[in-house]
Amino acid sequence: MSFLETIRGMKFFDMHVHMTSRTTDDYQAMADAGIVALIEPAFWLGQPRTGVDSFRDYFASLVGWERFRALQFGIRHYCTIGLNSKEANNEALAEQVMEILPLFLYKEGVVGVGEIGFDDQTPAEEKYYRAQLDLAREANLPVQIHTPHRDKKQGTSRSMDIALEHGLAPGMVIVDHNNEETVKEVLDRGFWAGFTIYPFTKMGNERMVEVVRQYGPERIMVNSAADWGISDPLAVPKTAALMKERGISEEAIRLVTFQNALTAFGQSGQVSAEDLEQPIDIDQSQRYNGSSVLRGGQAPRVDKASTIIK
Numbered sequence: 001m002s003f004l005e006t007i008r009g010m011k012f013f014d015m016h017v018h019m020t021s022r023t024t025d026d027y028q029a030m031a032d033a034g035i036v037a038l039i040e041p042a043f044w045l046g047q048p049r050t051g052v053d054s055f056r057d058y059f060a061s062l063v064g065w066e067r068f069r070a071l072q073f074g075i076r077h078y079c080t081i082g083l084n085s086k087e088a089n090n091e092a093l094a095e096q097v098m099e100i101l102p103l104f105l106y107k108e109g110v111v112g113v114g115e116i117g118f119d120d121q122t123p124a125e126e127k128y129y130r131a132q133l134d135l136a137r138e139a140n141l142p143v144q145i146h147t148p149h150r151d152k153k154q155g156t157s158r159s160m161d162i163a164l165e166h167g168l169a170p171g172m173v174i175v176d177h178n179n180e181e182t183v184k185e186v187l188d189r190g191f192w193a194g195f196t197i198y199p200f201t202k203m204g205n206e207r208m209v210e211v212v213r214q215y216g217p218e219r220i221m222v223n224s225a226a227d228w229g230i231s232d233p234l235a236v237p238k239t240a241a242l243m244k245e246r247g248i249s250e251e252a253i254r255l256v257t258f259q260n261a262l263t264a265f266g267q268s269g270q271v272s273a274e275d276l277e278q279p280i281d282i283d284q285s286q287r288y289n290g291s292s293v294l295r296g297g298q299a300p301r302v303d304k305a306s307t308i309i310k
C-alpha cells in the first residue's frame with residue numbers, strides 16, 4: 001500500500017522547506033500528498049553571496065515569485081526572513097543585510113524572523129543573532145531558530161538563553177533541528193520544538209515516531225527542510241503515514257504535522273486556520289510580473305502516471 005493511501009484526507013503544513021531549490025514536480029507531489037501550506041525560511045545558497053543585492057533579490061523572491069509559484073499548485077507559501085548564521089560571519093555584508101531586513105519583515109506572508117541562530121557559534125554569529133532577536137521583538141514576530149549541527153546540545157541551550165535575554169517569550173520561539181538530546185530541555189523551557197527529517201543521516205522518521213511516543217505531541221512539529229541537498233520534500237506526509245502505521249493517534253499526528261506549526265506561526269497574524277480554509281482557484285496560466293509556471297503552450301496539469309509526454 002502506498003503511503004498516500006494511509007494519509008488520504010489528511011492535510012499538512014511543512015514549516016521548513018526551501019522551495020526555491022525545488023522543482024514543479026516537487027510542488028505537485030507535495031500537493032498530491034496533502035501539503036496545503038509551507039514556510040520557506042531564508043537561508044544560504046550553498047555558496048556565499050558576494051553583495052547585498054543578492055540578498056535583496058532573494059528576499060523579494062520569497063515574498064513574490066515563490067509565493068505565486070506555490071499557489072499555482074494549490075499550496076499556500078509563507079516565509080521567514082533573516083540573515084542566516086553562516087553568512088553572519090561576513091560582517092561587512094551582514095551590516096548591509098541588517099539594513100534591508102526591516103523592508104521585508106512587514107510584508108504579507110512573512111510569519112517570522114528566520115532561520116537565524118548559530119552555525120559555528122562564532123562571535124559574529126552571536127552578534128547578528130542578537131540583533132535579529134531585537135528586530136523580531138520590535139515587529140512582534142515569531143523567531144525560527146536554526147540550531148548548529150556541531151556541538152548541538154550546548155548551541156541549542158545557548159540559543160534559548162540568548163532569546164530570553166532579549167525579552168522574547170519562549171512561546172514566540174521555534175527551535176528547529178532538534179534531536180533526542182535537545183528536545184527535553186526545549187520543551188521543559190516552554191519553547192516550540194521543530195524536528196527535521198533528514199533522509200539517510202541524523203533524524204530519520206522512525207526516530208521521530210519514538211520522540212512523539214515519549215514526549216507527546218504538544219509543541220512538537222515536523223518538517224522536511226528540503227533544499228538543494230539530498231532531502232525529501234515529502235518527509236512530513238511520509239512521517240505522518242509512519243506514525244499512523246505505528247499506532248500514534250490521528251489527533252497527535254494532526255498536531256505535529258499541521259496544527260502546532262499553524263498555532264506557533266499564526267502569532268505573526270499572517271496565517272490562520274480560516275486562511276487555509278479559503279479555496280484556491282488554481283489557474284496555472286496566471287502570471288506574476290509577466291511570468292507563469294507554464295512554458296509556451298503547456299497544458300496546466302500533467303498526468304504523471306503516463307509515459308507519454310504531451
Ligand SMILES: [Zn+2]
Nearest residue numbers: 041043115225
Ligand atoms: Zn533550512
